Amino acid sequence: MRLINLFKSLKLTSQVQIVRFSSEYVPKPLRSLKAKSTRNTVQFYVDSFRVRTVGGSGGDGCISFLSAWCKDHAGPDGGDGGNGGHVIFQATYSSKSLNHVKSVMQAKHGERGFNKECNGKNAQHVVVPVPIGTIVRDSKGQVVADLNAEGVMFVAARGGAGGRGNKFFLTDTEQAPSVAELGAVGETNVYNLEVRSMAHIGLIGFPNAGKSTLLRALTRARPTVAPYPFTTLRPHIGMVQFDDYVQVAIADLPGLIPGSHKNYGLGIQFLQHAERCHGLIYLLDGTADPLHQYRTLTHELQAYSPSLAQRRGVVVVNKVDEEVAKQACREVGGRLQAIGISARTGENLPQLLRALRDLYDAGDS
CATH class of the missing domain: 2.70.210.12 (GTP1/OBG domain)
Incomplete structure (x- = not known):
């Protein structure tokens, strides 16, 4: 009897959480606790x-x-x-x-x-x-x-x-x-x-728009980041893992410039990697006329492949941690449905991950 009263007097809390599945369930990205490598190997x-x-x-x-x-x-x-x-x-x-x-x-x-x-x-x-x-x-x-x-x-x-x-x-x-x-x-x-890279999502943008920085922030990939154009010379692919066991591959493609479809800059040799992507992320530099960048990117894709230009996409304005980019993001938001983020500080990255998952689900269906 004393043991029964002792157990009744104790308030034991269970550590098991009951997960309820419903139609409103939203997959969440899993963040790895393991530290990223700091070594940049030449490949x-x-x-x-x-x-x-x-x-x-x-x-x-x-x-x-x-x-x-x-x-x-x-x-x-x-x-x-x-x-x-x-x-x-x-x-x-x-x-x-x-x-x-x-x-x-x-x-x-x-x-x-x-x-x-x-x-x-x-x-x-x-x-x-x-x-x-x-x-x-x-x-x-x-x-x-x-x-x-x-x-x-x-x-x-x-x-x-x-x-x-x-x-x-x-x-x-x-x-x-x-x-x-x-x-x-x-x-x-x-x-x-x-x-042709088998990535689900492709990052399209001008040089120094922050594509490599964004891939580093979202995944464990280690592309080179430097303050000069055409830092990315080859596609890098990173994986975003969600808690429903879905993995989304993101490809960081080298930057495009006006005339890329005519083989200017790095030319069209890397646009072939975007042909297999389910969707595209148009990453715009908020400090350098993002609307002009978006028009140029869509024109280059249309000139290279009309079907590629009609693919599903998400417009993202980067570097909103600066005041100039915030103002530009508001102007872009008045004409396009855009997401303002900061790849360096991590601002609004959860919102981007949600849009990325929706883009993957739409392309997978």
Whole structure:
């Protein structure tokens, strides 16, 4: 009885929180507690490459006759040659660039056939890992493969078949054939590889608009940040994790300038990375006429690809921690539905994350 009264007198609070699921549930981004790396490693990024693929030739068939005791005419026993190896492109998450691809990728040849009906060994295939989202074009510029998922493969050059030995040509009328086949020559093809990033959201903006700073603030990516134009020379991708186990990939693309569709500045070589994005974030510098920047960006996208310009997007005015940018954000808000943020101080980033998730859900549906 004393123990029962003791437990009744204690007020125990439970640490378990009951989560109620309803239609008004809003996913929230998860913030990692682990410190970010401060090391900036130099990486050579290659997103376009011309490669020549050569398949292995097949092994020659063997001309041989069986030597048996007390049997002079035992018949032919030449084996077949082995098949040559293929050259295969395979999409994988472990590869992020084409810097490991050689200008000539050649598979090995198959072994020749042997006596006693022993066939030659088939050559192993050469599997070249490429990033997911790689486009393969032939020498005429036609798209022949789109490696847009993990494990998707494309046979770039087939190996030749092995030649048949003289055992294959044994017939009722020809008991001692002295003929065999040569191995077939492997294919030789030339392809152009293009990497298009498989990000859900793409950051579009002028140089020094704060795209890299924003990606650092939202994700654990570590793009270089510096006060000079074209700091970002290659796309960087960061992941935003939400508490409903959804991960949204954001791509920081190099800055655009007037005339980018004519190959000015860094040109159109990086606009191809935005073609696969579900939506775009137009990041405007609030200290340098954001309305003019928005018109220029939409014009460049329209000139490059009309379908890309019509993609869903969110207009974001950066650097509102400065008074000039705040005033510019109010002016932009009168004409466009824009979100004012400060990537440096973190102001209004939760509102941007909510808009980013809505943009992802709309594109995913």
